[in-house]
Amino acid sequence: MNTLQGKVAVVTGGNSGIGYASAAKLKARGANVIITGRSEERVGKAAAELGVTGIVADVISLSAIDNLVNQVKESHGNVDVLFVNAGIFIPAPIGQITEEIYDAQFGINFKGAVFTTEKFLPILNDGASIINLSSINAYTGMPNTAIYAATKAALNSFTRTAATELAPRKIRVNAINPGPTETPIFGKTGMSEEQINGLAQVMQQRVPLKRFGQPEDIANLVAFLASDEASFITGSEYNVDGGMNVNPLLS
Ligand SMILES: NC(=O)c1ccc[n+]([C@@H]2O[C@H](COP(=O)([O-])OP(=O)(O)OC[C@H]3O[C@@H](n4cnc5c(N)ncnc54)[C@H](OP(=O)(O)O)[C@@H]3O)[C@@H](O)[C@H]2O)c1
Numbered sequence: 001m002n003t004l005q006g007k008v009a010v011v012t013g014g015n016s017g018i019g020y021a022s023a024a025k026l027k028a029r030g031a032n033v034i035i036t037g038r039s040e041e042r043v044g045k046a047a048a049e050l051g052v053t054g055i056v057a058d059v060i061s062l063s064a065i066d067n068l069v070n071q072v073k074e075s076h077g078n079v080d081v082l083f084v085n086a087g088i089f090i091p092a093p094i095g096q097i098t099e100e101i102y103d104a105q106f107g108i109n110f111k112g113a114v115f116t117t118e119k120f121l122p123i124l125n126d127g128a129s130i131i132n133l134s135s136i137n138a139y140t141g142m143p144n145t146a147i148y149a150a151t152k153a154a155l156n157s158f159t160r161t162a163a164t165e166l167a168p169r170k171i172r173v174n175a176i177n178p179g180p181t182e183t184p185i186f187g188k189t190g191m192s193e194e195q196i197n198g199l200a201q202v203m204q205q206r207v208p209l210k211r212f213g214q215p216e217d218i219a220n221l222v223a224f225l226a227s228d229e230a231s232f233i234t235g236s237e238y239n240v241d242g243g244m245n246v247n248p249l250l251s
Pocket of ligand 1: 014015016017018036039042059060085086087089108112133134135136177178180181184185188
C-alpha cells in the first residue's frame with residue numbers, strides 16, 4: 001500500500017518512540033523520510049536502522065530549525081508531510097513548578113512546534129499534511145502534568161487556527177492525542193524504574209482496552225493523515241488511547 005510514494009516526510013524527534021515508529025511506517029508507505037533529534041549519536045543510529053536521512057536539530061533553537069529547513073531543502077526539495085512530534089514530559093506537582101520546568105516544556109512542546117511549522121511553511125508543498133503530536137493530557141487533570149498538559153492544550157488550539165489559515169493552500173493540519181504509550185519518554189523523567197512500573201500499572205487499569213498504546217498504534221494514524229486518503233480532514237484531533245478519554249475513572 002504505497003500511499004505516500006515519492007512524498008517527502010519530515011519527522012521531528014524521529015530517533016525514538018512514536019517518531020521512530022512513524023518514520024518506519026511512512027517509509028514503508030513509500031515516502032522519503034527525514035528524521036531529526038537532539039543527539040548526533042541517537043539520530044545517526046536510528047537513521048541507519050531505518051534507512052532514512054537523519055539531521056540533528058534541537059527545536060528549542062530557532063536557528064537550528066532554520067538550518068534543518070535549509071538542509072532538507074537542499075537534499076530533498078519541498079516537503080509533503082511534516083510530523084511535529086518532538087516533545088518532552090517533566091512531571092511536577094503544582095507548588096514545585098520551576099521556571100526551568102516551565103521553559104523546557106513550553107520551549108520544546110509548544111514554541112518548538114510552532115516554529116517548526118513557521119520555518120517549514122515556505123518549503124511545504126500546497127496540499128501538504130502537518131500532523132501535531134499532542135496528548136489526551138490536554139483534556140485531563142492528571143496530577144503532576146499541569147505544565148505538560150498546558151503545552152499540549154496550546155498545541156491543539158494552534159492546530160485549529162493553523163488549519164483554517166492554511167486551508168487556502170490545501171495544507172491540512174491535524175493533531176493526534178495519544179493516551180499512555182510505551183516509549184522511552186517515561187525513562188527520561190527522572191522517575192525510578194519502580195515508580196514508572198507503578199504508574200504504568202495504575203494507568204493501564206484506567207484504559208478500557210486494558211493495555212498501553214504501542215508506538216505503531218499512533219504511527220498507523222500518522223500514515224493515514226499524511227496520505228491523500230485523508231484529503232478532506234483538517235483541523236481535527238484524534239484520540240488514540242484505548243478509550244481512556246471516555247472514562248478515566250474506570251477501574
Ligand atoms: N509516550 C506517551 O505516553 C505519550 C502520550 C501522549 C503524547 N506523547 C507525545 O509523543 C511525542 C513523542 O514522544 P515519545 O513518547 O515517543 O517519547 P520519546 O521516545 O522520548 O521520543 C521523543 C523524541 O523527541 C525528541 N526530542 C525531544 N526534545 C527535542 C528537541 N528539543 N529537539 C528535537 N527533538 C527532541 C527526542 O530526542 P532525544 O532522544 O534527544 O530525547 C525523541 O526522539 C511527544 O511529543 C510526547 O509529548 C507521548
